[in-house]
Amino acid sequence: xxxxxxxxxxxxxxxxxxxxxxxxxxxxxxxxxxxxxxxxxxxxxxxxxxxxxxxxxxxxxxxxxxxxxxxxxxxxxxxxxxxxxxxxxxxxxxxxxxxxxxxxxxxxxxxxxxxxxxxxxxxxxxxxxxxxxxxxxxxxxxxxxxxxxxxxxxxxxxxxxxxxxxxxxxxxxxxxxxxxxxxxxxxxxxxxxxxxxxxxxxxxxxxxxxxxxxxxxxxxxxxxxxxxxxxxxxxxxxxxxxxxxxxxxxxxxxxxxxxxxxxxxxxxxxxxxxxxxxxxxxxxxxxxxxxxxxxxxxxxxxxxxxxxxxxxxxx
Amino acid sequence: xxxxxxxxxxxxxxxxxxxxxxxxxxxxxxxxxxxxxxxxxxxxxxxxxxxxxxxxxxxxxxxxxxxxxxxxxxxxxxxxxxxxxxxxxxxxxxxxxxxxxxxxxxxxxxxxxxxxxxxxxxxxxxxxxxxxxxxxxxxxxxxxxxxxxxxxxxxxxxxxxxxxxxxxxxxxxxxxxxxxxxxxxxxxxxxxxxxxxxxxxxxxxxxxxxxxxxxxxxxxxxxxxxxxxxxxxxxxxxxxxxxxxxxxxxxxxxxxxxxxxxxxxxxxxxxxxxxxxxxxxxxxxxxxxxxxxxxxxxxxxxxxxxxxxxxxxxxxxxxxxxxxxxxxxxxxxxxxxxxxxxxxxxxxxxx
Numbered sequence: 001x002x003x004x005x006x007x008x009x010x011x012x013x014x015x016x017x018x019x020x021x022x023x024x025x026x027x028x029x030x031x032x033x034x035x036x037x038x039x040x041x042x043x044x045x046x047x048x049x050x051x052x053x054x055x056x057x058x059x060x061x062x063x064x065x066x067x068x069x070x071x072x073x074x075x076x077x078x079x080x081x082x083x084x085x086x087x088x089x090x091x092x093x094x095x096x097x098x099x100x101x102x103x104x105x106x107x108x109x110x111x112x113x114x115x116x117x118x119x120x121x122x123x124x125x126x127x128x129x130x131x132x133x134x135x136x137x138x139x140x141x142x143x144x145x146x147x148x149x150x151x152x153x154x155x156x157x158x159x160x161x162x163x164x165x166x167x168x169x170x171x172x173x174x175x176x177x178x179x180x181x182x183x184x185x186x187x188x189x190x191x192x193x194x195x196x197x198x199x200x201x202x203x204x205x206x207x208x209x210x211x212x213x214x215x216x217x218x219x220x221x222x223x224x225x226x227x228x229x230x231x232x233x234x235x236x237x238x239x240x241x242x243x244x245x246x247x248x249x250x251x252x253x254x255x256x257x258x259x260x261x262x263x264x265x266x267x268x269x270x271x272x273x274x275x276x277x278x279x280x281x282x283x284x285x286x287x288x289x290x291x292x293x294x295x296x297x298x299x300x301x302x303x304x305x306x307x308x309x310x311x312x313x314x315x
Numbered sequence: 316x317x318x319x320x321x322x323x324x325x326x327x328x329x330x331x332x333x334x335x336x337x338x339x340x341x342x343x344x345x346x347x348x349x350x351x352x353x354x355x356x357x358x359x360x361x362x363x364x365x366x367x368x369x370x371x372x373x374x375x376x377x378x379x380x381x382x383x384x385x386x387x388x389x390x391x392x393x394x395x396x397x398x399x400x401x402x403x404x405x406x407x408x409x410x411x412x413x414x415x416x417x418x419x420x421x422x423x424x425x426x427x428x429x430x431x432x433x434x435x436x437x438x439x440x441x442x443x444x445x446x447x448x449x450x451x452x453x454x455x456x457x458x459x460x461x462x463x464x465x466x467x468x469x470x471x472x473x474x475x476x477x478x479x480x481x482x483x484x485x486x487x488x489x490x491x492x493x494x495x496x497x498x499x500x501x502x503x504x505x506x507x508x509x510x511x512x513x514x515x516x517x518x519x520x521x522x523x524x525x526x527x528x529x530x531x532x533x534x535x536x537x538x539x540x541x542x543x544x545x546x547x548x549x550x551x552x553x554x555x556x557x558x559x560x561x562x563x564x565x566x567x568x569x570x571x572x573x574x575x576x577x578x579x580x581x582x583x584x585x586x587x588x589x590x591x592x593x594x595x596x597x598x599x600x601x602x603x604x605x606x607x608x609x610x611x612x613x614x615x616x617x618x619x620x621x622x623x624x625x626x627x628x629x630x631x632x633x634x635x636x637x638x639x640x641x642x643x644x645x646x647x648x649x650x651x652x653x654x655x656x657x658x659x660x661x662x663x664x665x666x
Contacts, residue, residue, distance in 0.1 A: 065615040113455045210635035255631040258624035
């Protein structure tokens with residue numbers, strides 16, 4: 001089993017990658033901006049609820065069994081997209097993030113610390129590079145603006161939480177993404193897809209500008225297969241995906257921060273339900289398959305999302 | 316007793332050197348051997364009289380002799396002479412990374428060089444004894460689990476299973492605490508992962524604290540209020556240094572000064588106990604059957620794995636410092652003596 005995990009990880013390892021995140025939670029923005037084919041004058045609005053529990057303590061590639069901590073991230077995300085033409089579209093993403101860290105106390109009981117607030121704003125422009133009958137290639141470029149809360153503090157002590165507990169990252173980030181889709185695989189309605197996203201972060205000032213903190217740059221590779229099934233009169237689209245994520249170490253005053261950065265391989269299963277031609281309900285659940293992390297980090301145990309999407313055309 | 320071979324084969328001296336002087340009104344003796352990775356400090360005042368010491372070579376753990384013929388060991392205990400059994404007063408002292416002493420005591424006295432003129436008056440609040448601008452939150456209470464009464468083993472090289480090598484290497488640093496005839500060894504390797512250990516040594520309730528981000532160890536004598544509950548790791552750091560909390564009131568405690576800086580017990584002070592920090596190779600040569608912590612702590616940790624990557628050798632400091640003193644490299648291990656809010660730092664090369 002372990003062998004299989006590592007084989008999968010190796011197969012997906014791009015050569016020459018450098019190295020991310022202490023507690024790898026944070027606002028799930030870059031993983032929420034999926035590219036997708038839109039047609040001219042199409043509007044989409046989607047409300048997403050994202051849940052991420054991090055109760056797995058990992059040292060390097062080994063799981064430590066007696067972790068007292070559980071980091072829970074609840075995020076509400078609102079996405080609005082508009083296609084100016086069959087090739088060009090623009091997407092905006094707003095978020096609200098709540099993070100909790102529950103710690104099992106040695107003397108018994110549990111302590112919970114909570115941070116919450118508006119997350120950062122992300123804007124993405126998308127261009128359809130290739131549009132064939134059976135394939136498409138989309139490319140996108142985006143910017144993350146530091147509109148989120150970065151100074152939420154513990155109410156008992158007045159001390160600000162660590163940057164990875166804050167709803168916002170406090171820094172401008174840029175991302176580039178590309179998605180290739182090939183239709184008609186195995187079945188006429190089946191398709192395979194692969195998406196690569198790279199996110200580069202600038203540094204943020206904290207502790208009254210005494211320190212700069214820069215989250216590590218991040219690469220995400222998502223590949224999978226999806227199909228459409230008509231059950232009764234309802235149209236469902238199940239999917240199975242592999243997500244590889246690699247982040248460099250965070251930088252503190254320009255120096256690599258210990259216990260940040262690493263590689264993750266996750267399995268994601270998704271299901272979409274076209275309730276009506278205009279309304280879709282979408283969901284996915286994601287589990288870690290393998291990791292190789294820098295130092296000791298709390299990492300994802302389970303992630304899940306439920307969203308509802310409404311789409312229409314401008315006249 | 317023969318002097319054991321020094322670990323690492325460094326270029327420092329294996330002989331004991333003494334520095335006897337007055338610091339901030341207190342007559343002190345600082346005794347050390349750089350190649351043994353060992354420096355200790357005590358008040359020279361015994362029963363109101365200031366003693367003069369001479370170093371004793373080749374007799375570790377005995378390090379010095381006074382003019383009355385008493386021989387004193389590394390814990391400041393008279394092991395021979397008319398005052399046999401007497402105890403020198405421990406002066407708040409210990410090893411740590413240079414940057415932390417520079418941050419806590421701006422402009423401190425660097426032995427052989429002197430003080431630096433620094434005038435800093437940080438803001439404090441009514442709730443805190445320390446400036447909160449230099450306090451950072453890593454995790455929460457018990458996010459790093461402290462240990463309570465951990466198991467110990469009596470080390471014997473012949474009992475080590477060759478297929479399961481002992482987790483300690485000769486160059487690994489240890490904190491050695493001796494009380495009422497019992498001596499216990501607390502390795503940095505375990506303290507790196509737990510930071511606070513509540514234990515008893517010779518019937519004395521002690522809390523051994525170690526901050527891996529500042530490389531500082533201190534041993535506190537638990538008060539009656541903390542006797543049963545003990546201390547834990549708060550997840551907060553001041554000047555990048557561990558703030559512990561007492562489990563009884565959840566007040567925060569400053570590691571170096573053993574004083575509460577926030578909470579119901581603010582300004583209360585605990586007694587600091589003498590300890591020796593040295594390398595395992597040095598100490599196991601001094602004791603025929605050393606009592607050292609077992610790595611079976613009840614936690615699933617690989618204690619041979621240092622949890623902070625290249626932190627020891629990098630210039631990285633994880634949280635903001637009140638003052639960044641650049642006279643020495645940030646992570647240089649130095650020995651500090653702290654008296655009434657002032658500090659003097661000695662380099663290992665001074666010994």
